[in-house]
Amino acid sequence: MPAATYRLQVHAGFRLEDAAEVAGYLADLGVTHAYSSPLLRSAEGSNHGYDTVDHAHIDEARGGSAGFDRFVAALHEHGLGLVLDLVPNHMGVADPAAAPWWWDVLQHGRDSEHAAAFDIDWEFGGGKLRIPVLGSADDLDALEVADGELRYYDNRFPIAPGTGDGTPQEVHARQHYELVDWRRADGDLNYRRFFAINTLAGLRVEDPAIFDATHDLVLRLVRDGAVDGLRIDHPDGLADPKGYLDRLAEASGGRWTVVEKILEPGEDLPDDWATAGTTGYDALAEVDEVLVDRAGEPAITALDTELSGGAVDYAALVHDCKREVTDGMLGSEVARLVRVIGDLPGVETAEQTEALAELLATFPVYRSYLPDGREHLDATVAAVRDRRPDLIKAVDALHPVLAQAGTEASTRFEQTSGPVMAKGVEDSAYYRWARFVALNEVGGDPARFGSTVEEFHAAQRRRAQRRPQSMTTLSTHDTKRSEDVRARLAVLAEIPTEWAHLVRGWLARHPLPDRPLAHLVWQNLVGAWPLSRERAHAYVEKAAREAGTSTTWTAPDEEFEGRLHALVDAAFDDPETAGEIEALVARIAPFGWSNSLSQKLLQLTMPGVPDVYQGTELWDFSLVDPDNRRPVDYALRRKLLAQVDAGEVPAVDATGAAKLLVVSRALRARRDRPELFTGYEPVAVTGSGADHAVAFDRGGAVTVATRLPLALADEGWGDAALQLPTGAWRDLLTGERVVSDVAGVAVDALLSRLPVALLVRD
Secondary structure, three states: OOOOEEEEOOEOOEOHHHHHHOHHHHHHHOOOEEEEOOOEEEOOOOOOOOOEEEEEEEOHHHOHHHHHHHHHHHHHHOOOEEEEEEOOOEEEOOOHHHOHHHHHHHHHHHHOOOHHHEOEOOOOOOOOEEEEEEOOOOHHHHEEEEOOEEEEOOEEEEOOOOOOOOOHHHHHHOOOEEEEEHHHHHHHOOEOEEOOEEEEEEEOOOOHHHHHHHHHHHHHHHHOOOOOEEEEOOHHHOOOHHHHHHHHHHHHOOOEEEEOOOOOOOOOOOOOOOOOEEOOHHHHHHHHHHOOOHHHHHHHHHHHHHHHOOOOOHHHHHHHHHHHHHHOOOHHHHHHHHHHHOOEOOEOHHHHHHHHHHHHHHOOOOOOEOOEOHHHHHHHHHHHHHHOHHHHHHHHHHHHHHHOOOOHHHHHHHHHHHHHHHHHHHHHHHHHOOOOHHHOOOOOOOOOOOOOHHHHHHHHHHHHHHOOOOEEOOOOOOOOEOHHHHHHHHHHOOOHHHHHHHHHHHHHHOOOOOHHHHHHHHHHHHHHOOOOHHHHHHHHHHHHHHHOOOOOOOOOOHHHHHHHHHHHHHHHHOHHHHHHHHHHHHHHHHHHHHHHHHHHHHHHHOOOEEEEEOOOOOOOOOEOOOHHHOOOOHHHHHHHHHHHHHOOOOOOOOOOHHHHHHHHHHHHHHHHOHHHOOOOEEOOEEOOOHHHEEEEEOOOOEEEEEOOHHHHHHHOOOOOEEOOOOEEEEEOOOOOEEEEEOOEEEHHHHOOOOOEEEEEEO
């Protein structure tokens, strides 16, 4: 099992050979395993790897098998292992010619030897696989036949044997697929997708033969000792996640495996899943929340109410966003669910569709895993019955159908509820409700404005008891903003009135019709400042289109987007606005650094296996992807780490060296002295400044972290004391020795150089 991992994004611009070059640095940093993004052959130009096109090869653009061997050899040379990201749910099909299985299915239809690999409803569509690629319904005139293929501009499709004679339109009519208007994807597709991405086709790994074929190479790498652990992407898309994990555990010899599963607050993984836990979004939320000042909620909510034109009912907003998804981009999936269920006595098809959409929009978690999670279905049915009396008959008829574990109807409902949640909440509601965007993070709950130290301790005790080997994280390739952006934004909860005054001034000076979106933009600009104008423009365009309130991806409003980009330019060009941003950031940045160091030490030492996302061992002020996949300067990090190892305790300043100190010391302690991290007990802090500290003992290693640093600067620690057992202790961060007596250890002295400490017995 890893003691700690370091996530690397491998792509054509950072190949496996490049990853091999940083193996020594990772070992020096203190991790035990590199944790790589997907490496199997993916779509050409893919910078993420989640669009696998061929499971039998390492992607050549990423370095191929030779690059992989070199990477693994370098890791082993430095005593490191490898955790590999695996994508079992779907396959990339953007270019059929690059995906041999998909090409064969298009060419031979249901008779293809790979037809069973894909989740296709052949009956719907008259036995043809519908491909949403045409610019319009009558765009078939653009078809051509060339080199034995059917061409539509740059798109290539196979021709079934013996069907290549005649006009291109006649050839098309004879194929096992039908090219349709891309706008029909929302309602008329007949294959399961990843979310609403037409170019990612769902796989049926519940079939043992499909599992074996898609996992053969990876499992050989496991058996050969090249891969030591696995990260499973999107298990919620699978028909049978438990069965999949059981089969994987048996085939991999029980290797450490985590799943990219987003748990709602208070939700647990099923106890019988063969997994160490999740990839850590739940841990991210626990750490973030304990550093947010609850006292700031009334003023920040009042500002949001003012900008929104009324109080925002977040639960209602989520429901409405999810209904937009069920009625829009995932309409094809809802329609297929209706077809699978079939006729219900006394229920019209339209009524059944509406009831299913309401159930999906009301479901409180990403999905159930019947019989696990039956309580969520029951509660959802009760809620819809109360809210929609007109649907009671349909909902009551659906309830027993959806509650029967293992049926196609219940399974497809489970596979659909997750994408509805993800697209409705993460990719819509999070961009529409801008009350306090530090909380709008994957795995979090924006309606929950911070937590207490006691709640944090309770969550960690639960984590230590239930999933002590689960991954923990603060930043990933999917987070909406990086850990250091959120840490800085958390400071705003301590100065809500001052923040509201600034926002009102900016909105008056640079008005935007969509005031909540403007508030979201100002928060993110302040959180990531200084950033390039290009990064800022790219972010706001994506944020606005994801929100979908004033412009969209499919129908951009050029006038609105022009005003939005003008707002961004004003942040750089308007002297008064730029000056206010600079002054605010200069004031809150040091407190943001304090929060960053606290959240990092909490995450690295709490129960679980900590992951460090590439580059975040220094300050990293990234926004949503692709901004968070920018190149990492490893030469700088090597240089700073050597300085940290050779010199004095670095100051908490813009270099980020203090964060590198915290990361390296905590990781090395976990690697070299694992016996110090085997339990979890809160450590009491007494005295006037006690509310500004969170401390715990992992079984010999004691973490102490500062919270609410701006107020602390005004109030001071006073007589706050850390109640450690008597005797001598050593801070692994500063090297200083402290002695605990009957009164404990004075916190002001302990944290005089850094806002955090990691203590062990001296």
